Amino acid sequence: MLTTAVLFASGLGIGALGTLIGAGGGWMIVPLLLLGFHFTPQQAVGTSLAVVFLNALSGSIAFMAQHRVLYAMGTAFAVATIPGAMLGALLGTWLVQHLDSDWFSVLFGGFLLCIALLLHRGEELFFFRRRRVKATSEELRSLASPVMRVGILVSFLVGILSSLFGVGGGIIHVPFLIVVLGIPVHTATATSQFVLTITSLTGALALLGRGQVHLPTAASMGLGVLIGAQGGALLSSRMRSEPIRRVMAAALALFAIRLILRFAF
Numbered sequence: 001m002l003t004t005a006v007l008f009a010s011g012l013g014i015g016a017l018g019t020l021i022g023a024g025g026g027w028m029i030v031p032l033l034l035l036g037f038h039f040t041p042q043q044a045v046g047t048s049l050a051v052v053f054l055n056a057l058s059g060s061i062a063f064m065a066q067h068r069v070l071y072a073m074g075t076a077f078a079v080a081t082i083p084g085a086m087l088g089a090l091l092g093t094w095l096v097q098h099l100d101s102d103w104f105s106v107l108f109g110g111f112l113l114c115i116a117l118l119l120h121r122g123e124e125l126f127f128f129r130r131r132r133v134k135a136t137s138e139e140l141r142s143l144a145s146p147v148m149r150v151g152i153l154v155s156f157l158v159g160i161l162s163s164l165f166g167v168g169g170g171i172i173h174v175p176f177l178i179v180v181l182g183i184p185v186h187t188a189t190a191t192s193q194f195v196l197t198i199t200s201l202t203g204a205l206a207l208l209g210r211g212q213v214h215l216p217t218a219a220s221m222g223l224g225v226l227i228g229a230q231g232g233a234l235l236s237s238r239m240r241s242e243p244i245r246r247v248m249a250a251a252l253a254l255f256a257i258r259l260i261l262r263f264a265f
Contacts, residue, residue: 003037004220011051011224018225019059019232021174021189024196025225026052026167027115031255034105039214041104045166046204046212047221052167053200054218055225060197062233063190070183070191076143077155077191078198081169084159085199089206091164108165109259112252115171120249147181155195162196163203170196189236 010032018025026048033044063069142148154176158169170192177188207213 007217007220008224011221011226012228012231013224014051014221015055015058015225015228015230016232016235017228018055018170019062019189019193019229020236024052024167024170024193024200025055026162026165026200027112027171027252028255029221030108030166031112031259033217034108035255035258037217039217041108042210042212043214045164046207046210047214047218048166049163049200049204049207050213050215050218051221051225052162053197053204054222055229056193056196056200058226058229059193059233060190062230063193066190066233068187068190069194070187071194073148073151074191074194076148077151077173078195080152080155081159081162081195081199082202084156085163085202086159086206088160088163089203089210091160105259109256111165111167112256112259115167116249116253116256118171118175120246151176151181158195159199159202162199163206166203169199186236 014025014028018028029048029051030044033039033047034041039047060069138145143152154172155169158172161167161172162169170189173192173195174188177183177191178185183191204213
């Protein structure tokens with residue numbers, strides 16, 4: 001009973017924070033399951049993707065009601081994530097079969113440190129600084145335009161990472177949409193959540209068939225994120241997300257260091 005309550009409460013917070021900054025919640029869920037509940041890497045990744053899907057679905061519905069989703073772009077990017085998510089599920093199965101939980105923790109901890117840098121630096125990330133442009137409306141509507149081709153490639157890679165590590169791709173999609181395509185922050189976070197719904201569903205279904213989703217945990221935490229995501233979507237329209245983003249970057253870095261030290265000690 002206590003475990004169910006903790007999972008539900010965690011889901012509330014993760015759903016709200018993940019939706020608020022448009023980064024999904026997998027980067028918080030996987031460390032929580034590994035460190036707090038001692039899940040195997042297989043179960044942590046699969047269960048995380050199932051919860052991320054519910055988070056993204058709830059957030060997307062709220063953002064649709066606010067008319068903030070770019071549907072044409074979101075659909076194109078979502079379709080591109082599907083083969084990437086399937087490939088990521090295959091790679092993830094191979095990875096966890098050849099690495100024990102300690103080595104997976106080190107690899108995932110390094111990945112989280114990179115995400116923490118993205119969260120902390122935001123639009124000022126050095127390799128984006130010189131690329132800041134505003135794509136024209138014609139470029140954003142045409143799949144043949146260079147920016148949309150790059151976006152489709154990025155979405156394919158996001159799909160791989162999403163299923164490989166059980167995280168959402170918003171942490172990559174959001175900076176790309178804002179910095180490279182020049183899309184307003186609130187629209188970028190909403191469109192990213194829309195794309196993430198498709199990505200996470202594809203990966204979760206693939207891993208569910210392999211028995212890597214712990215359904216009781218997914219249900220308990222999933223109920224929390226369904227509610228929390230609605231609150232996060234509401235807050236995102238009323239406040240600036242930068243201070244929260246930086247606090248979450250610091251917390252994520254601590255999670256990452258803890259995962260790496262788990263291997264060292």
